[in-house]
Amino acid sequence: MAEEADEVTENNTTLELFFVVLIGLAFSAALVAALGYAFVSARTPLVILIPLLLLIGAQINRTRKTTNATTILSSLSQVMRGKNRKFNLVAGMVGLIIMLMLLIFVAGHYVGVATFMYFLLNLISKESKLLSALVSTGVTAILYILFEIGFNIELYRGLIYNFLSGYLFA
């Protein structure tokens, strides 16, 4: 139990180091961009960016002190070998959501969300076929009633539907 807790802390330290370095790089790019704006437009961003980058620097330094290269490499190798359960689950879910976006784009919102839910429930979570089908069709029907009838918001019909309706794009 204690070893597991240590592993989580080590992984979190490595994760934080990557997180702060990444946002540090993003905000450094923002600083470079801000320096090119007119003074009135750059004033507020610069007032925010300078202390922000200093704080990020301090945090990188603080995080770096609590870990060492061996720990970082070991955590990284764990992730690369697919041994980090949390990372696998979150990365897998992000991938599935990107698939959902593509599915909605091609097949439309209702087909997309129903397929996504069925896939997650039945194939990933190993729920029964009946339950998966009932939940995915039920929730899709509720979404239709809520958005299209209740709030008069038309959801995207998809490329295939648009193509069949005589439109090539959108």
Add this chain to the structure above:
Amino acid sequence: MGIVEGLLSGFLQAVSLDVFPYLFVGAVFGLLIGVIPGLSGHFAMAMIIPFLYSMDPAPGIAFLLGAHSTVAQGGGLTAIFFSTPGTGQNAATLLDGPPMRDKGLGAMAAGAALTACFLGATFGAVALALLLPVLQRIVLFFGPPEIFVLALLALTFVAVLGKEDIIRSLIAALAGLLLAMIGLDNVTNTERFTFGWLELHDGLELVPVILGLFAVAEMFELWVKGGSLSGPQTKMLSTRETQKQIFQGIITAFRHWWLILRCSSIGAAMGLIPGLGSAPAAFVAYGHAKQSSKTPEEFGKGNIEGVIGSEAANDAVEGGALASTIAFGVPGSSSMAILLGALFILGVETGPNMLTYHVDVIFVMIFTIIIGNFIGMVGGMFLVNPLSRATGLRASILVPVLLVIVFTGAFAVQRSFFDIGIALLFGVIGYLMKVLGYSRAALLIGFVLGFTVEKNLYLAVQLSGPDFIFNPIPLTLASITVVFLAYNVWTIIRDRGQSKTTRAEQQE
């Protein structure tokens, strides 16, 4: 609009057929979300935001605040019956709720908690109504320089007083402010930080950011956690026994009216301070209840006063928190930041304009809190057993369902795939922030306040020149900010020095 006129109009709107159904649905939704561990008030509000675009102000506010107001009541039930706080703000209820359940008095604790929540919320709402005449006068002294410095003060309070580490929270707050700068600059029409993306010209949309930070991130966490949402299930009492105990709990809560009044005052006062939130208020109230009790030794072993005190303070916070949001447009918590965003969407302007011309809207909020909590109390009383079953839901079922609702909401606002991408991106960022202890509340408040900060800084410099900071109110507020920040930094350095000395002594 006068206060009495606003009060009558607000009440009539809140109970009208155009508004009440939304209030009712929102309150029931909030109760259900509160019962489910892992889903918070922010989640309930985030889920509702996409629907506001097609709603009028009064129903929109009632829907949103109705849901927010009952979340703590649902969370209290879960804390008592399953030893898992439904929301963070119910953590103090864990001290005496579960021991009462173990004594076979769970439903009595639930009845007392629901009633204390309702009375606390009513107290907070009444306190807000009483504060209105004062706020109407104070707000007239607040122009762009004052609002600018006040926004910075609120952001500092949120970053420093939150439960997260101070450096991490300040990073989050400043990052939030910077995110608000994305898009066309209002003054010079210059594109800022768009990096050529046409979709970013109008800046980041508030809805996908909120959905990502608070809904998608929670879903990731539930997905990783897996299994059933609550801890081990306890045996529920029979319906008859439950009802009997609940009514005893209600009577007991009313008998402790003086305790409720004191703890609600603590909650409402702490709600006025940005960044403190409900959880610390509940713990302070719990401490006060213990200190003033005739039987302090029974606290922690199942004393009903502990449940009543913490739950009353918990809900009274909202009245205080609403005051600064309404009067100055400066939210003190992430819930208030979402509310402020919702008010923008509904076309309602906060500040002197609202306090002078739209007092009825404020009273719609006040009556929504009172009626919403009443619905939550009655609903909770009769539905304790069925509601408790919601905690038995598995994450494997809940996550896919809620994710599609969240992404449908993100898409529906502008019918834009880009917004789904933004919700996903902020979902990942929000999850990382939660795991690593960065304050999401500070990020969101910074994001919501970014526009206000920049606009008021620009106007302040135009009106008074760069030395606007030396005007009396800005100077006082800026001094408080600097002293507060410096004191907290000094405390950290001192504590670090002390722990180093202790460690050195131990090694010797």
